[in-house]
Amino acid sequence: MAVLTPRATPVLDFPQFRAAVNQSFVPLRVTSVRETRFRGAIRHADSTDLHVSVVEAAEHMVERTPALIAARPGGYFKVGLHLAGNGLLVQGNREVVLQPGALTLYDTARPYSLAFDGDFRSLVLMFPSRMLDLPATSVAELTASGLHEERGAATLLLPYLYALAQHPEAVTGSTGTRLARNTVDLVATVLAERLAITAGPDDPRRELFTAALQYIDDHLSSPHLDPARIAAAHFVSSRLLHGLFREHGMSVATRVRTRRLERARARLADPTHTRQSVMSVAVECGFTDAAHFSRAYRAEFGCSPSQTRAACLSTFPQTLTQGENR
Known part of the structure; x- marks a missing residue:
């Protein structure tokens, strides 16, 4: 052909x-x-x-x-x-x-x-x-x-x-x-x-939702990131914030958890972060309890955080070796 x-x-x-x-x-x-x-x-x-x-x-x-x-x-x-x-x-x-x-x-x-x-x-x-x-x-x-x-x-x-x-x-x-x-x-x-x-330019609810999503991404490392704090940062009630997220088929808490886990997975799979411990990655992404982090991670991705890190090391072993030889 x-x-x-x-x-x-x-x-x-x-x-x-x-x-x-x-x-x-x-x-x-x-x-x-x-x-x-x-x-x-x-x-x-x-x-x-x-x-x-x-x-x-x-x-x-x-x-x-x-x-x-x-x-x-x-x-x-x-x-x-x-x-x-x-x-x-x-x-x-x-x-x-x-x-x-x-x-x-x-x-x-x-x-x-x-x-x-x-x-x-x-x-x-x-x-x-x-x-x-x-x-x-x-x-x-x-x-x-x-x-x-x-x-x-x-x-x-x-x-x-x-x-x-x-x-x-x-x-x-x-x-x-x-x-x-x-x-x-x-x-x-x-x-x-x-x-x-x-x-169009005049869609305040869409603008608020977009701003809330950005705020979540910018503050994932904070263990205190919750609906009340997000709502206060945008001068709206928690009730309005929850309703806005429901309009888009998600909850505030689920969005925060999912984005934290995605960031953690990206760090664990990144060969430039292989010298950072799994718990350090978890804390950086807003998790304070190792067992909770591991359970949430496995539920989301079907494997443990350590397995993601091990897969990264097996794929790019030279990255760690080069880092240790510097």
Whole structure:
């Protein structure tokens, strides 16, 4: 097939490609009218929370159905940069035509479909939805819409994604965890800009919510960070603050806990922090009790803090060695 490049190896037949899609992403139904002549390939790289794939294939359709979602709920967002060929993304009551340069967002927790009418190439980023520090209900307004208009932060994101499509392995190096986080932050900035344009300048509740989210991130190290303190910092009642967070499908306490755990995980997976003890990381992220931190961490990520640190050391042992030899 004309669109495949030497970088995208090995070339897969349809059954192999269908299996690779389901291994690389969330469970999906993959169909094609030309299975016997099908060729495709997926080149991918993983960081702690970011999965980067370059997908090249012939005509086919991908569907995230209600049954597949029920069998394995997926709390992930995908960002796609279409590089070659044509396609169509449908989610909810919106659809967007995929042509070279199209930048789109879709949510694996809701049904969607992708249809490609011929050979194509696309970059796909997949990351947990909890990594976007934006209201879920607001982000839902941007799925299956074109985000590629070159203005604001998009003028920085698009060239970066084109470069990442050439070097997806960049997210796996010793700075991969940090680069992955920066990638998602840049995506979030583009989405936040788009939401601000959609909302207009006079939306005090959205501004208050955004300010509260930022305050939480800026004060995660404080063990006294609680709803009352956050409300007081913004001169509103705790009742109003709780109601505002409920409007966006979350609670204040859950947001604080989740962001603390995410920061702790990023530190533990970062090879530049390997000489910092697990408890020191916990305290830095606002936890004062080691047992509570360990239980909360395991409940959130399915492993202990020590296991995350051990995985980092096994992947980048040279980082610790170099630090000790200085």
